[in-house]
Amino acid sequence: MKRALITGVTGQDGLYLSELLLSKGYEVYGLVRGQNNPKLALLEQTVPGVKVLTGDLMDMSSLLRALNVAQPDEVYNLGAISFVAYSWENAHLTSDVTGKGVLNLLEAIRLYAGDDIRKVRFYQASSSEMFGKVQEVPQRESTLLWPRSPYGVAKVYGHYMTINYRESYGMHASSGILFNHESPRRGPEFVTRKVSQAVARISLGLQENISLGNLDAKRDWGFAGDYVEAMWRMLQQEEGDDYVVATGETHSIRELLDVAFAHVGIEDWSSLVLQDPRFMRPAEVELLIGDPAKAFDKLGWKPQVGFEQLVRMMVDNDLAEQRALAGL
Template sequence: MPRAFITGITGQDGRHLAEFLHGKGYDVYGMVKGQNNPRAQSVIDEMPFVELVPGDLADLPSLVAALELSQPDEVYNLGAISFVALSFNQAELTANLTGLGVLRMLEAIRMIGGTHDNPIRFYQASSSEMFGKVRETPQTESTPFHPRSPYGCAKVFGHDIVVNYRESYGLFACSGILFNHEGPRRGIEFVTRKVTNAVARIKLGLQHELVLGNLDAKRDWGYAGDYVKAMWLMLQQDEPDDYVIATGETHSIEELVERAFAEVEIDNWRDYVRQDPKFFRPAEVDLLIGDPSKAREQLGWKPEVSFPDLVSMMVQNDLQLEAAKAGIEL
């Protein structure tokens, strides 16, 4: 059986990827930080087939030990400080984990890779936030980076160091430049889930308003379950490379909000939405839209869940979730 090692196993992408790889017949190992990680139990309950391994992206020896224990064929580095707004308040921590954490993982692979008959293949979760103040539209693998947040800056370092290790040491190391990808497992702090959860609660009479920042920002939103397939496909190629993973469509936050309210048959959505300056970023990323042509042509990958279906999926999930918590029968 092939073996996969996933950092960020407790996050949205980590759980989707673990399920996908398990379905492919992999032994799946997931890295968790700390002895009593509160999110570890949810992974155990949801996915008992995952073997959890201790490790920390801020600590190289722990990464070496985790790899020696799991002996993986593939490593997927999804762990990071991934909330952009938080990166402005904790810039140094973001740089250390989201940026230098990639370097440490590559070093750990390089240190033990020679002990394997089959060298470890590495996937790095790069981000569309690296494009930031975009130089061209749509964005491709060759579009210059201009990050607009500490998170984006850290991701650029991680992306560049993957290229460097690939070229310097011959590691099979790929980066997926993933545009925004969402789903019911998305954390409540992210705008998509914040919107769908609030809409569900408003429909159920549990909440009275939705407070947001910039409604004009546009994003290329896809479904996380589709995007993890692209991660796996990258590591099945003959040669390592980097790929933009996106839908090629862009939608504003206002459109997201309108569509979410329409899902619960509320037309006068503006009556429930208030903007607050505290939710505006110090430096905004106004428009992101990816060109996934390379992934389509070389990987045979394409998104399957449309934007309307994604919003519907998330709203319906949150309706069920919030109704169950409140003891409301739908």
């Protein structure tokens, strides 16, 4: 039986990855920050097979303790402060957790593994936000990184540190440069879930409108449940490497709104959506679209859920959730 340790296990990706690994017969350990973590109940309810360990990416001793307990064959680092807008409000903390946290975990694995450095395979959750002010369309593994947010900068640090440990110590370390991936488990602060939740509430008469930022920003959106499969496949390769994980298609916020509102029978949403300067980024990332050819070819991975199917899935989930909350 293989053993895996997942940081950020209570997040969207952590929940889907835990389910995937458990279905493959893994013993799964999840690192949770703080004993009173508000998301712990969700983890225990959604994926009860995960064994919970407490720890913090900023505390090296807690990472070493977790490694000694879990004795993992694979470590998936999904832990981060991952909301881009918040990273401007607290750039220092974002840099520490999302950037230095990667170094702490890599170093903890190196110390834990000792001379047998390749006994632990490492996955780093890199991000399309590293491309920022895009220098090439579509973006691939070799595209110059030009981050446009403290979050993106921190992710670049973690990405290059992962490469450094692979090249310096021979560690089996891979980075998945994941483009936007969404699901009904996405946090409500992210634009896709903010839209699906608002559309559900508007259609049920529980909300009048929704305030958003730049409606013309374009993203390459996929389903998180598909993307965790690519993470797992990376750690099954003979050598560590970096892979863009994306659909290769791009859609604007306007298209997201079109599909979501149409699904509840609203064709003209123009009076229901307000643009608010508060939701504009100081430095906007206008267009992200990935080239997943390497992941398709070397990992044998392809996304299964398309954009419109994903949006409808999220709206349906929020319709059911909002009906239950409102007692409808």
